[in-house]
Amino acid sequence: MIINGAEPESLDPHVVTGQADGRIASTLFEGLTRFDPVEARPVPGLAARWEVSPDGKAYTFHLRTNAAWSTGEPILAEDFVWSWKRILSPETAAEYVGVLFYLRNGEAYATGRLQDFSRVGVRAEGARVLRVELESPTPFFLDLCSFQPYAVVPRQRIERHGDRWLHARPFMASGAYTLESWRLNDRVRLRRNPHYWDAAAVQSEVVDMLSCVVPATALNLYETRAVDIIWDKELMPLELMDRMRQRPDFHAYPSLGNYFIRVNVTKAPYLDSRVRRALAQAIDKERIVRKILRGGERVARTVSPPGIANGPLIYQPPEGLPHDPPAARQLLAEAGFPEGRGFPTLVYTYNTQESHRKIGVELQEMWGRELGLRVELRQLEWKTYLRAQHMLDYDLIRSSWVGDYNDPNTFLDLFMSDNPNNRTGWRNARYDQAVRAANAETKPERRQERLREAEAILVETELPVIPVFFYVGMELYDPARVTGIHSNLRSEHALWAIRRVDRGGAGGGGSGP
Amino acid sequence: MYLVRRLLLLPPLLVVISLLAFLLVRTAPGGPFDRERKPASPDVERALRARYHLDEPLGQQYLRFLGGLVRGDFGASLKYRNHSVTDIIRQGLPVSLSLGLLAFGLALGVGIPAGVYGAMRKGEWSDYGVSVLTLLAVCIPGFVVGPVLVTVFAIRWQWLPVGLWESPMHAVLPTVSLGLYFAGKIARMMREGMLQTLRMDFIATARAKGLGETRVLMRHAFRLAVMPVVSYSGPLLADLLTGSFVIENLFQIPGLGVFMVNSSLNRDYPMVVGLVLLYAILLLGLNLIVDMLYAFLDPRVRYD
Numbered sequence: 066m067i068i069n070g071a072e073p074e075s076l077d078p079h080v081v082t083g084q085a086d087g088r089i090a091s092t093l094f095e096g097l098t099r100f101d102p103v104e105a106r107p108v109p110g111l112a113a114r115w116e117v118s119p120d121g122k123a124y125t126f127h128l129r130t131n132a133a134w135s136t137g138e139p140i141l142a143e144d145f146v147w148s149w150k151r152i153l154s155p156e157t158a159a160e161y162v163g164v165l166f167y168l169r170n171g172e173a174y175a176t177g178r179l180q181d182f183s184r185v186g187v188r189a190e191g192a193r194v195l196r197v198e199l200e201s202p203t204p205f206f207l208d209l210c211s212f213q214p215y216a217v218v219p220r221q222r223i224e225r226h227g228d229r230w231l232h233a234r235p236f237m238a239s240g241a242y243t244l245e246s247w248r249l250n251d252r253v254r255l256r257r258n259p260h261y262w263d264a265a266a267v268q269s270e271v272v273d274m275l276s277c278v279v280p281a282t283a284l285n286l287y288e289t290r291a292v293d294i295i296w297d298k299e300l301m302p303l304e305l306m307d308r309m310r311q312r313p314d315f316h317a318y319p320s321l322g323n324y325f326i327r328v329n330v331t332k333a334p335y336l337d338s339r340v341r342r343a344l345a346q347a348i349d350k351e352r353i354v355r356k357i358l359r360g361g362e363r364v365a366r367t368v369s370p371p372g373i374a375n376g377p378l379i380y381q382p383p384e385g386l387p388h389d390p391p392a393a394r395q396l397l398a399e400a401g402f403p404e405g406r407g408f409p410t411l412v413y414t415y416n417t418q419e420s421h422r423k424i425g426v427e428l429q430e431m432w433g434r435e436l437g438l439r440v441e442l443r444q445l446e447w448k449t450y451l452r453a454q455h456m457l458d459y460d461l462i463r464s465s466w467v468g469d470y471n472d473p474n475t476f477l478d479l480f481m482s483d484n485p486n487n488r489t490g491w492r493n494a495r496y497d498q499a500v501r502a503a504n505a506e507t508k509p510e511r512r513q514e515r516l517r518e519a520e521a522i523l524v525e526t527e528l529p530v531i532p533v534f535f536y537v538g539m540e541l542y543d544p545a546r547v548t549g550i551h552s553n554l555r556s557e558h559a560l561w562a563i564r565r566v567d568r569g570g571a572g573g574g575g576s577g578p
Numbered sequence: 579m580y581l582v583r584r585l586l587l588l589p590p591l592l593v594v595i596s597l598l599a600f601l602l603v604r605t606a607p608g609g610p611f612d613r614e615r616k617p618a619s620p621d622v623e624r625a626l627r628a629r630y631h632l633d634e635p636l637g638q639q640y641l642r643f644l645g646g647l648v649r650g651d652f653g654a655s656l657k658y659r660n661h662s663v664t665d666i667i668r669q670g671l672p673v674s675l676s677l678g679l680l681a682f683g684l685a686l687g688v689g690i691p692a693g694v695y696g697a698m699r700k701g702e703w704s705d706y707g708v709s710v711l712t713l714l715a716v717c718i719p720g721f722v723v724g725p726v727l728v729t730v731f732a733i734r735w736q737w738l739p740v741g742l743w744e745s746p747m748h749a750v751l752p753t754v755s756l757g758l759y760f761a762g763k764i765a766r767m768m769r770e771g772m773l774q775t776l777r778m779d780f781i782a783t784a785r786a787k788g789l790g791e792t793r794v795l796m797r798h799a800f801r802l803a804v805m806p807v808v809s810y811s812g813p814l815l816a817d818l819l820t821g822s823f824v825i826e827n828l829f830q831i832p833g834l835g836v837f838m839v840n841s842s843l844n845r846d847y848p849m850v851v852g853l854v855l856l857y858a859i860l861l862l863g864l865n866l867i868v869d870m871l872y873a874f875l876d877p878r879v880r881y882d
Contacts, residue, residue, distance in 0.1 A: 158625035163618025251832035448608030
């Protein structure tokens with residue numbers, strides 16, 4: 066039994082948006098590649114092998130001959146074409162469709178500018194050969210193929226049952242597990258898919274994924290051994306963090322997520338990049354990390370977390386701006402506000418949550434003390450907060466982002482002028498140009514330079530966003546009782562590799578009620 | 579006749595309630611599809627709204643909803659996209675219903691005897707003892723009682739599970755945490771009711787007739803003294819049956835209480851309207867039953 070996090074909004078891989086939901090959806094539905102259990106690098110999934118064209122823009126995937134649905138029917142190249150067409154179709158209204166815009170004409174089809182799907186870059190060339198063409202060489206494309214929006218879903222079920230297809234039985238899964246039952250706000254019960262191509266490697270017969278949002282309850286269930294694993298960091302009690310970190314069964318490790326502050330650059334005095342740099346350099350991030358979070362989070366001066374991949378290399382981000390209050394005061398004076406004189410009250414907005422409030426109070430104190438600013442805190446309920454962010458109805462607003470794939474583009478893409486998730490009002494042609502140039506690059510070394518150039522504009526000169534810290538992934542499990550779970554940057558744990566070791570080791574990870 | 583009139587009044591009342599819920603929930607800022615990450619293209623959002631008919635004029639949306647309602651369909655949840663509102667109610671209501679009835683049973687089963695006992699022993703130390711206990715039950719909220727009970731019975735002594743909804747044993751702690759407050763409240767009401775009734779003339783008459791004290795208390799006084807508890811029980815039961823947000827969260831129980839709160843936070847419009855209607859039906863129905871019970875318990879009450 067695993068505590069997975071909040072109740073899934075859906076298990077349809079083309080619909081889910083949350084991480085917790087994705088963990089279940091991707092174990093039910095696999096793509097061309099899957100994540101290896103240790104490093105979460107893409108390795109062959111339903112495709113046994115592939116060839117890449119020299120320009121990096123065309124892939125030929127060869128599906129496994131034993132790739133099959135949980136009903137025993139074969140999974141063919143046509144199924145992938147249909148699945149990708151489904152997620153790209155405007156009627157599906159898939160919120161994550163953007164990750165398929167790397168396909169040639171993917172965006173045009175999804176936005177209705179192109180009606181003819183045969184011009185989209187995916188095509189079956191024989192029963193088990195899938196030809197994929199991309200807009201530009203996308204070094205993280207294989208990584209994307211493991212991501213659930215790229216998963217193959219059962220056409221028969223969906224055409225017949227519409228939105229209710231997940232309730233149809235027998236369930237048609239393409240992943241390691243099939244859906245046995247789903248009780249809202251209780252649990253999703255998964256059972257080993259006997260027709261999975263790698264069924265022999267699947268370690269547990271039944272796994273229960275529990276919904277829970279209260280950290281204390283999750284911890285109680287874990288302590289009384291009602292559950293074996295808690296793998297959502299939202300469920301770690303902040304107030305007990307010092308004690309949690311001492312425990313041998315507590316695992317914290319770097320992850321692909323950052324916590325940052327968006328600055329509304331459409332509003333005076335935040336139009337001035339000197340003001341934004343001053344605000345950034347006045348923050349003692351070390352103190353926030355050590356005093357409030359205490360889970361081993363690392364201070365962030367860039368938006369790309371350390372260790373993120375650039376193809377076969379590890380990306381080296383720029384330095385970013387250090388904590389330097391004198392420099393901050395100097396910048397603010399240059400912008401016309403010596404010692405904060407004449408600076409309007411700064412309103413810092415965050416959504417209702419204790420840790421965000423605590424960080425807000427620290428920021429208020431730091432900006433007040435170092436820069437002489439008057440700071441007001443504004444707490445908003447989640448949806449109201451999102452609306453304020455979308456409408457640029459804020460001065461500075463607490464933000465965070467979790468990477469979708471292991472490449473800096475998952476963070477840098479956000480701040481492109483036309484990205485709907487930019488939400489700072491910042492438009493910079495030079496930045497857009499640098500990111501585009503990076504993504505057109507096939508040589509990892511040259512791409513590194515382009516990416517770094519782009520990120521330097523973002524975090525050293527312009528600062529429409531102020532990085533604060535990088536998230537850590539956190540899990541609670543006893544390695545003596547659970548095997549096959551590994552910490553990695555993606556916080557991805559292949560469920561098929563996880564096994565509960567108990568008396569004699571029979572059965573595995575599941576436990577009945 | 580009275581009953582028929584009350585019943586006839588129900589449907590228009592429910593329509594008004596649903597319309598209010600329908601409109602009010604839409605006045606809150608933000609919408610069901612606002613998330614931390616927006617889709618890569620605004621077309622996706624437009625398509626999504628069209629898919630759930632949120633792009634239509636409000637009047638048309640409401641008529642669509644009423645049309646579905648006639649067929650017993652509350653619409654699709656906008657948050658839990660593979661479930662309809664009816665699915666969610668069908669799964670959650672039985673759980674909330676069981677827990678609510680258990681807690682209600684506990685509240686009456688403990689509250690009424692405790693109140694009667696206190697009234698009978700008025701002024702004695704045992705009355706004070708009961709009063710202090712009931713006062714404590716009323717003062718300490720469920721979100722304190724629950725964790726304390728869990729710490730003692732589930733973690734320290736490990737007699738009972740800490741949470742989940744699997745066996746009768748799993749129901750014990752949630753029932754007590756949920757019902758204790760109401761037991762205290764009912765005990766206090768019952769004690770007051772008894773004391774007031776015992777001061778009335780007809781009790782003196784009954785005693786003068788030479789009836790035994792037990793008979794006086796149980797047959798004569800109790801019927802009148804229990805009236806405030808009865809009128810309180812209607813809305814209480816409606817509350818308990820639709821689940822408790824705090825208790826369900828604390829014990830990880832898959833009832834409706836969590837949805838009652840979260841559906842409006844999620845701006846899950848059809849879900850909010852559906853749950854409001856469910857609550858309204860329960861509340862109106864139970865109040866009707868309470869009024870009927872009144873007529874039965876107090877011969878002076880007549881409806882024409």
